[in-house]
Amino acid sequence: MTAALAITGLSASIGGKQILDDLSLEIPFGExxxxxxxxxxxxxxxxxxxxxxxxxxxxxxxxxxxxEILTLPVDERARLGLLQSFQYPTKVPGVRLGEFMxxxxxxxxxxxxxAEQRVEREAERFAMTRFLDRSLNxxxxxxxxxxxxxxxxxVLEPRVALLDEIDSGLDxxxxxxxxxxxxxxxxxxLGVVMITHYSRILRYLSPDRIHVxxxxxxxxxxxxxxxxxxxxxGYESLRDRLGxxxxxxxxxxxxxxxxxxxxxxxx
Ligand code: ADP
Ligand code: MG
Numbered sequence: 718m719t720a721a722l723a724i725t726g727l728s729a730s731i732g733g734k735q736i737l738d739d740l741s742l743e744i745p746f747g748e749x750x751x752x753x754x755x756x757x758x759x760x761x762x763x764x765x766x767x768x769x770x771x772x773x774x775x776x777x778x779x780x781x782x783x784x785e786i787l788t789l790p791v792d793e794r795a796r797l798g799l800l801q802s803f804q805y806p807t808k809v810p811g812v813r814l815g816e817f818m819x820x821x822x823x824x825x826x827x828x829x830x831x832a833e834q835r836v837e838r839e840a841e842r843f844a845m846t847r848f849l850d851r852s853l854n855x856x857x858x859x860x861x862x863x864x865x866x867x868x869x870x871x872v873l874e875p876r877v878a879l880l881d882e883i884d885s886g887l888d889x890x891x892x893x894x895x896x897x898x899x900x901x902x903x904x905x906x907l908g909v910v911m912i913t914h915y916s917r918i919l920r921y922l923s924p925d926r927i928h929v930x931x932x933x934x935x936x937x938x939x940x941x942x943x944x945x946x947x948x949x950x951g952y953e954s955l956r957d958r959l960g961x962x963x964x965x966x967x968x969x970x971x972x973x974x975x976x977x978x979x980x981x982x983x984x
Contacts, residue, residue, distance in 0.1 A: 719783040721746045721908025722767075722799075722877045727777035728933075729766045736762045738933035739777070744877065744908035749899060751919060752912045753944075754930035755952045760912045763930070764879050768801050769794050781877050796825065798876030802866045802883065814865065815840075815849035818872050825873060835872050843868040843898055860891030867898045878902060880911045884918040896921035919944040931961055 722744040729737040736759045744750050754760050765771045767779055769791040779787050786794045815836055822832035840846045845868045848857070857865060863883050870878055880899065884892050896918055902909055911924060919927070919941075927944055929937045931952065936959055937943060947955060956963055 718745065720744060720780070721748075721782065722910065723778075723780045723783075724767075725778045727763075727766065727775070727779060729762060729773040729775045731771070731773045736773075736933050737766060740930075740934050742928060742935055744910055745925075746876075746908055747903065747905045748925040749903060749909040749911060749922070751922070751924040751927045751944075752910060752930055752935075753916065753927060753947060754914070756914060758930045759933040760914075760930055761881055762933075764801050764881050764912070767794075767799060767879065798874070799879070800870050800873060800875035800877070801879040801881065802863075802870055812853045813850055814845070814853050817853050818869060821869070822872060827873075832872070835874070839868055839871040842901060843871065858891065859887045860894040863887065863891070863895045864898045867895075867902060871902060874906075876907060878907060878909045880909065882913060883911065884913055884915060889917070892918050893921050916944050916948040919948075929955060931956065936961060 720743045722742070724740060724742045727737055727740045728735065740759075740763065742750075742752075752760060752763070762773070766773050766775055767786070769786075769789070775787055777787070778785060781794070781797045781799050784797060786797060786799060789797070818836050819829060819832045822835065823829065827835070836849070837846075840849055843864055845865060848861070848865060866883075867880075883895055883899070887895065899909065899911055899922055911918075911922070913919075923941070927939055927941075928935045929943065929947070929952075937955065953963060955961075
């Protein structure tokens with residue numbers, strides 16, 4: 718069956734620095750996958766490369782519902798159903814959430830009557846109905862804000878939803894609330910990629926699969942037990958088990974030969 722998102726041999730670099738290194742990953746329709754990794758491992762870069770928002774030099778393939786996206790402009794990727802949360806203004810006083818969503822839907826060619834139906838349906842699903850007449854994201858708690866962002870995505874009916882650090886900066890009750898919203902997103906026509914640095918959201922969320930990203934590659938995939946291992950020993954003990962070199966505290970480890978590659982020997 719065609720996957721919601723299939724990434725094969727994806728490498729990306731910027732300014733001569735390689736960030737993604739031969740990364741492969743498949744998210745079937747109907748599933749929620751978590752990608753975990755230490756700071757700087759390339760998780761946000763993966764989102765940027767997939768959505769096409771920055772100028773990386775990219776090789777490899779990424780398909781949404783079987784269609785290659787890496788050669789497409791940003792808006793076409795979104796039209797194919799690849800959406801990342803937090804791409805909307807976080808605070809727009811004066812614009813009501815309900816109106817804003819109908820406009821956002823219109824921009825994607827969704828007729829107003831259908832948009833209204835979707836807004837109503839999704840607001841109910843994500844318990845956002847009472848926020849529809851309020852100013853966009855104004856005066857929402859951390860958890861409500863993230864739930865609102867998930868609701869906003871859902872109105873646009875994505876086929877792949879990228880949620881980058883949706884749990885960061887939230888207290889534990891808000892984390893629980895956001896996990897419920899992510900579970901609520903599940904649909905047979907959608908693959909969800911939930912990216913996080915911390916394992917604590919996985920106490921409340923049961924992804925179908927957990928992937929660990931280190932140094933720009935997926936180094937391990939598994940189930941619940943992988944989250945438990947990370948919660949107990951952190952990324953360092955996983956590095957040790959997999960035999961991945963620990964990062965040096967004073968900059969990247971460099972091979973001696975690197976220092977000589979540019980040295981002319983015409984003495
Ligand atoms: P994560 O989201 O996992 O914390 P990022 O994808 O933000 O990691 O960053 C991965 C690495 O790429 C980091 O070392 C970061 O400094 C580097 N990086 C990100 N963007 C750029 C850029 N525009 N130019 C150079 N290096 C970058
Ligand atoms: Mg990040």
